[in-house]
Amino acid sequence: MSFDARGGPNAALYSPSMPEITFLGTGTSNGIPVIGCECDVCHSSDPRDRRTRTSALVRFGDHSILIDTATELRSQALANDVRCIDAVLMTHAHADHVGGFDDLRRFNELRQEHLPVYANSVTAAAIRERFAYALTDLYPFYGGKPDLILHEITGPFDLFGQDVIPIPVLHGRLPIVGFRFGDLAYITDAKEIPSASLDMLRDLDILVLNGLRERSHPTHLSFADAVDIIESVQPRRAYLVHLSHETSHVQAQQLVPAGIEIAWDGLTVTTRSG
Ligand SMILES: [Zn+2]
Numbered sequence: 001m002s003f004d005a006r007g008g009p010n011a012a013l014y015s016p017s018m019p020e021i022t023f024l025g026t027g028t029s030n031g032i033p034v035i036g037c038e039c040d041v042c043h044s045s046d047p048r049d050r051r052t053r054t055s056a057l058v059r060f061g062d063h064s065i066l067i068d069t070a071t072e073l074r075s076q077a078l079a080n081d082v083r084c085i086d087a088v089l090m091t092h093a094h095a096d097h098v099g100g101f102d103d104l105r106r107f108n109e110l111r112q113e114h115l116p117v118y119a120n121s122v123t124a125a126a127i128r129e130r131f132a133y134a135l136t137d138l139y140p141f142y143g144g145k146p147d148l149i150l151h152e153i154t155g156p157f158d159l160f161g162q163d164v165i166p167i168p169v170l171h172g173r174l175p176i177v178g179f180r181f182g183d184l185a186y187i188t189d190a191k192e193i194p195s196a197s198l199d200m201l202r203d204l205d206i207l208v209l210n211g212l213r214e215r216s217h218p219t220h221l222s223f224a225d226a227v228d229i230i231e232s233v234q235p236r237r238a239y240l241v242h243l244s245h246e247t248s249h250v251q252a253q254q255l256v257p258a259g260i261e262i263a264w265d266g267l268t269v270t271t272r273s274g
Pocket residue numbers: 033034037038039040041042245
C-alpha cells in the first residue's frame with residue numbers, strides 16, 4: 001500500500017534511495033512545556049517550542065519505519081496522520097523512547113499482522129523485561145497486547161530492500177544505536193560517537209543529531225558538542241533534536257552555525273540524492 005505520512009499525493013515519486021524523515025517529537029525526556037514550569041520557553045507562543053518526546057518516522061519507497069516509541073506516540077501519530085508502520089527501530093530503552101510502546105497495538109490492527117521491532121541486545125533485554133506482557137509468555141491471560149517480533153541486531157540488515165546500518169554510540173556509559181538509511185542518518189541521545197562510527201557518517205545528505213542545550217551534560221551532546229561532530233563529518237544538512245526548555249527554538253537556532261537546523265515537531269525533510 002502506498003502511504004504518504006503527510007497525507008500528500010507524492011508517495012509514488014519517492015524511491016528507496018531517497019529516504020524522507022518526519023520528526024514526530026523533538027523534545028528531551030520532560031517534553032516542552034515542562035509540567036509546572038514558569039519559564040519563557042514553556043510559555044512561548046511559538047508552536048516550535050512545543051516539543052513531545054523524541055522520535056521519528058522514516059519513509060522509503062512505500063514503507064514507513066518508526067524510530068522509537070516515544071511517550072506521546074498516539075498523539076504524534078494523530079498529529080501527523082500516520083496510519084501505517086511497517087517496522088520499528090529502537091535506539092535504546094529509556095522511558096521517553098519506549099513510553100508509547102503499547103500504542104503499537106493500533107498499528108497491528110491497521111496492518112492485520114505482527115510488527116517487526118529491531119534493537120541491539122542491551123535494548124532488547126530491557127524492552128523484554130519492561131514489556132514482558134507483550135514479548136514473553138509470562139502473562140498468557142493479559143488482555144490486548146501488541147503483536148511484535150523482536151529482532152536483535154548486531155550489524156547492518158535489510159529492511160524492505162533498504163540497507164539499514166546501526167551506528168553504535170555512547171549515551172553516557174550506555175551503548176545505544178543510531179541508524180543510517182542511504183544518505184540519511186539519525187542519532188539521538190548520544191554523548192560520544194566512537195571514531196569507527198564517525199566513519200559510518202561520511203557522505204551524508206542529512207545527519208540528525210541530538211543537541212540538548214547550550215550547557216554541557218554528562219550523557220547528551222550540547223549544541224557545541226553536536227556542532228563539532230557535524231563539522232567533522234560534513235553532511236550537506238544537519239538537524240538537531242532532543243532539546244530541553246533552556247533555549248527557545250529561535251534562541252537555539254542562533255547558537256548554531258548556518259546549515260544546521262533546529263528540528264521541530266512535524267517537520268518533514270527529504271534527502272536530495274538520486
Ligand atoms: Zn520551562
